[in-house]
Amino acid sequence: MSARNAAKITVIGWDGGALPARARAALAEATLVVGGARHLDALGLRADAGVDDSRVTITLGPLAPALAALAAHDGPAAVLASGDPGFFGVLRALTEAGLDPDRVVPATSSVATAFARAGVAWDDALVVSAHGSGDGRDLRRAANVCRAHAKVAVLTAPGAGPGRLAVELLHGGLGVQRILVVAQCLDNGADTEPVINRPNDFNSPPDNHRTSGNPEGPAGDQGRAVGVGVPVSAAERVEFLTLGDAAARDGFAEPNVVLCLDPRQVAVPGHGSLPQAAGGGRPDTRRAGGKRWLAGWPGACGGWALGEESFAHRDGQITKAEVRALVLARLAPRVGDLVWDLGAGSGSVGIECARLGAAVVAVEQDADACARLAENAEAHGVQVAVVRGRAPGVLTDLPWPDAVFVGGGGIDVVRGALEHRPTRVVVALAGVERVGEVARSLEADGRAVGGVLSQSSRMVPLPDGTHRFAALNPVYIVWGSAA
Structure with missing residues (x-):
């Protein structure tokens, strides 16, 4: 048979x-x-x-x-x-x-039970699995989803539990603001009420420190919850933890599921605050009357390669929409990716990557530009970690990227980014003399290299009602992809 x-x-x-x-x-x-x-x-x-x-x-x-x-x-x-x-x-x-x-x-499902125990609706949640190859990529991908999205359930795995997830989210001191709801032993078969530790106070500053605990040590050791401390046991229990508390724990009872929630956007029971209104970048997934029609993350609305007027910027210093379209195509940002936007300026490239679901770290040395960048991200309803500093030095402690856009800073920035082994690197250049050295650096790193000269002209009206095409400044775009 x-x-x-x-x-x-x-x-x-x-x-x-x-x-x-x-x-x-x-x-x-x-x-x-x-x-x-x-x-x-x-x-x-x-x-x-x-x-x-x-x-x-x-x-x-x-x-x-x-x-x-x-x-x-x-x-x-x-x-x-x-x-x-x-x-x-x-x-x-x-x-x-x-x-x-x-x-x-x-x-x-354990995810449905975990959200029910936490008292949080989950039709707008993303669900990711940390099960995989065991080399850390699946955990990093899960953490990137948690960085980019406000409500995520993570199916944990040995070596990729709540503590490791918290450590990964704290990596780089990016000021990630999250509450972890750790639901343990949900299918233990015991006919008892679950132990639920609700938070006393989550209004403290965001966790951005490193911890030295062993977050995946033996289950059974007692750890500290933000609410009332309860020893780890086989009983079903749900704990609301800050990232710092979760990272410092020596272990969690298994099996467990983690809910990663942004208290600024998700109504967390016991937190005492309502979610903030979403910005313009998040599409409305509700029908008239407040009913949702689509589960999960609905994706970006309003297309991509947005006009320059969509971003506050200074003196025309922004990656033009035509160039941005090609840059985004080569970066290929998606849910689970982490993108570095180096020399970010207004943040238009990084913000568009975030609108497409990726986690983003934007590096910019100018203080005023950093402020505008943060305002632009908020206006588009996306989460972008803004790091003020000069690349490549500031890159050392950042979480490793999947894709990197270099919009300024020179060949040293390109070489510094390559040290972190991104899959895709895209560089925008104004001067033709720099194209060769960038291409050679990418080739020396064993990458498939390509490039385009973008010469665009936009239709503009003339006084008599006719039109002409006005040329934009040429931009050289060079990219390298890992084989």
């Missing part, structure tokens, strides 16, 4: 509560049960439990052996999973392997 038809598979989600009758019936009938050790233990289904010698039980480790066993099995099978198997769960792996379940019995 084919893998698609051999086994009659029921996928069962478990959230710690009593299983529904159809799930219990499927388990009783199954001659093959696949699940994680925690679920099998909680439901008394481990192979050594002595309940049913005729049933084969596979404890999940690597997924491939379990998929192979299911494909070879001829008879009823059950797969146990956490919460909703179709939400970052095993259902995708099954269907992609050609193992189409006969039935899926979902439970409440």
Whole structure:
């Protein structure tokens, strides 16, 4: 028989509560049960439990052996999973392997439970997973989403838990303002009320300090919450923590889910403040009467490569829309990326990257320009970390970027940016003499290099009602992409 038809598979989600009758019936009938050790233990289904010698039980480790066993099995099978198997769960792996379940019995997802325990609506939240290769990229990507967006749920992983996430968000001292709601042991199966530590006071200055604790130490050690301290245990518990408190903790009970909330934009219970009105850059996702129509982040409104009038700037010192369009295309900013805007000026490039969902750090040495940049970001309803300083020296302690735009500062800035291994680098130049040295630096770094001379002319009216095309200053755009 084919893998698609051999086994009659029921996928069962478990959230710690009593299983529904159809799930219990499927388990009783199954001659093959696949699940994680925690679920099998909680439901008394481990192979050594002595309940049913005729049933084969596979404890999940690597997924491939379990998929192979299911494909070879001829008879009823059950797969146990956490919460909703179709939400970052095993259902995708099954269907992609050609193992189409006969039935899926979902439970409440851990994300839905975490938001419910916190008392926060989540139809406008982004959900990201820190599970992945284990080399830190997935955690950095999750942190970038948290930097750029006000309401994010993070599905944690070993080595990528709440403490590590907090440390990553504190990286560089960028003044990130976030509350972490850490929901632990949501599916522990205990018939008790969850312990919820609500905040006493989150009106302190933003966390921008480094910590020296071991944020992913052994679970079970006691840590300090902003509310009332409660020892880590197997009981379901939800804690509201500042970034500094989370980073200093020695461990969190597992499994856990983290909600990363910006108290300036999200109504956090116990915080005592209402969310601020969103700026012009965030599209309205509500219908008339205040009802939302789209879940998650809706994306930027009003297009991209906005006119210069959309940004406060000084004496025409702004990257023109025509140039910005090509720069954005080569930077390719997206949700989960971190973009550096170096020599940011008005911040038009960085702000447009933020409007497209990326996290952005804008570096500018002029104090007045920094102030305008911050005002522009607020006007567009996006979050941009503004760093006053001179590159490349100021780059040393910043979180590593995925893409870099260099709008000023010379070849030393380009070389300094390359030391941080971004995937994409785009440089805008006014003088042709500098094109060669920039291209050579990018090539020496092993990148695929390209360039364009942008010569645009805009239609302008004449006194007699006709029009002419007025030339803009030429700009050389050079880029390099990692192979």
